[in-house]
Amino acid sequence: MVKAKVFVYAKPFEGIPTKEHLKLIEEDLPSLKDGEFLAEAVYLSVDPYMRAYAPRMTIGQTMIGSQVAKITESKSSKFPVGKYVVSSFGWRTHTISNENPPVNAFVSAPVLIPYDGSVPLSYFLGVLGMTGATAYFGFLDICKPKEGETVVVSGAAGAVGSHVGQIAKIKGCKVIGIAGTDAKCEWIKTLGFDHTINYKKQDVAKALKEAAPNGVDCYFDNVGGEIATTVISQMNRFGRISACGAISGYNEEGLPKVSTFLPFIITNELEMKGFIVTTWLDKWSEAVTNNVKWMKEGKLQWRETVTEGFDNMVEALAGILRGDNTGKAVVKV
Ligand SMILES: NC(=O)C1=CN([C@@H]2O[C@H](COP(=O)(O)OP(=O)(O)OC[C@H]3O[C@@H](n4cnc5c(N)ncnc54)[C@H](OP(=O)(O)O)[C@@H]3O)[C@@H](O)[C@H]2O)C=CC1
Numbered sequence: 073m074v075k076a077k078v079f080v081y082a083k084p085f086e087g088i089p090t091k092e093h094l095k096l097i098e099e100d101l102p103s104l105k106d107g108e109f110l111a112e113a114v115y116l117s118v119d120p121y122m123r124a125y126a127p128r129m130t131i132g133q134t135m136i137g138s139q140v141a142k143i144t145e146s147k148s149s150k151f152p153v154g155k156y157v158v159s160s161f162g163w164r165t166h167t168i169s170n171e172n173p174p175v176n177a178f179v180s181a182p183v184l185i186p187y188d189g190s191v192p193l194s195y196f197l198g199v200l201g202m203t204g205a206t207a208y209f210g211f212l213d214i215c216k217p218k219e220g221e222t223v224v225v226s227g228a229a230g231a232v233g234s235h236v237g238q239i240a241k242i243k244g245c246k247v248i249g250i251a252g253t254d255a256k257c258e259w260i261k262t263l264g265f266d267h268t269i270n271y272k273k274q275d276v277a278k279a280l281k282e283a284a285p286n287g288v289d290c291y292f293d294n295v296g297g298e299i300a301t302t303v304i305s306q307m308n309r310f311g312r313i314s315a316c317g318a319i320s321g322y323n324e325e326g327l328p329k330v331s332t333f334l335p336f337i338i339t340n341e342l343e344m345k346g347f348i349v350t351t352w353l354d355k356w357s358e359a360v361t362n363n364v365k366w367m368k369e370g371k372l373q374w375r376e377t378v379t380e381g382f383d384n385m386v387e388a389l390a391g392i393l394r395g396d397n398t399g400k401a402v403v404k405v
């Protein structure tokens with residue numbers, strides 16, 4: 073009998089999640105039925121949306137999330153033993169899945185990954201996975217950057233933000249990154265960001281005016297809140313905003329209270345669009361192909377913050393909400 077370790081949503085989150093909210097249990101898994109396979113987690117993704125998704129969760133539910141897993145038993149010809157999948161199995165070490173489990177915008181079906189040992193498996197959760205696709209489609213399809221334009225990225229030293237900034241440089245833009253520590257700002261400078269702002273130490277409005285005296289054309293927003301309002305207030309006519317995330321409010325009860333940016337949207341005729349990356353599932357391979365190409369050309373660098381041990385999932389999630397991570401956060405089982 074295979075035993076799975078599983079984190080379940082035990083108590084509604086208040087602020088940063090703790091082990092009181094996410095309880096570790098053991099589950100005995102049954103034998104496989106036809107069409108099913110058993111997968112063993114290798115890396116689990118740690119993402120801010122896990123905190124933001126909480127209002128949709130029910131008590132006792134397996135905590136949501138995606139992972140790279142190895143198929144160890146199978147009664148499915150589509151998912152043979154020895155192959156690896158990326159799938160939204162949730163926070164669990166072992167999973168029995170069928171070929172077409174229920175999906176929604178935040179929960180994806182298993183997909184075999186073309187693993188040849190040339191890159192770590194964790195990259196299929198980050199630079200070659202969900203966050204890489206978020207950066208690629210969320211920036212290019214929504215901001216539609218033109219050469220010479222000025223782009224601002226918040227959450228700029230995170231998985232998505234650090235990637236967006238590098239695509240913006242590839243597209244010939246001037247890039248300003250906003251992040252929470254000097255070390256993060258120094259790192260993104262090495263990636264090619266032209267200017268950085270440490271929002272915890274600097275006056276963002278003043279620093280942005282100095283970095284972008286001619287205004288901002290594109291804003292890739294990972295954080296929302298007052299930072300978003302400040303950046304939007306300095307945008308040029310016909311600027312584009314990609315509303316990717318609003319992490320500054322994820323730990324708050326109810327809607328965050330921030331200054332409104334609507335007057336700037338109207339008077340400067342700005343376009344703002346929110347998105348969920350799974351909208352682009354049908355053309356996902358376009359992002360992976362280009363991200364691989366840029367990696368090979370040395371134009372796209374990446375970093376991971378790896379937490380060891382499945383039992384430390386809660387601490388890893390708390391870490392990204394506190395800003396402990398640089399680049400993509402993953403847990404190695
Ligand atoms: N729309 C979509 O389909 C998707 C959206 N997202 C969103 O993109 C954003 C970035 O995700 P991802 O790259 O995975 O995560 P990150 O790797 O950027 O990790 C989160 C970072 O957010 C920053 N942060 C935390 N609290 C605050 C705050 N109050 N104000 C400003 N920054 C804060 C921290 O960095 P610092 O030290 O700089 O504060 C932290 O390291 C998130 O908002 C996420 O929800 C991600 C994937 C898909």
Ligand SMILES: CCCCCCCCC/C=C/C=O
Nearest residue numbers: 121138178179180202317349
């Ligand atoms: C192929 C793996 C897809 C995993 C789906 C998760 C989508 C998360 C979207 C995040 C939204 C906001 O933060």
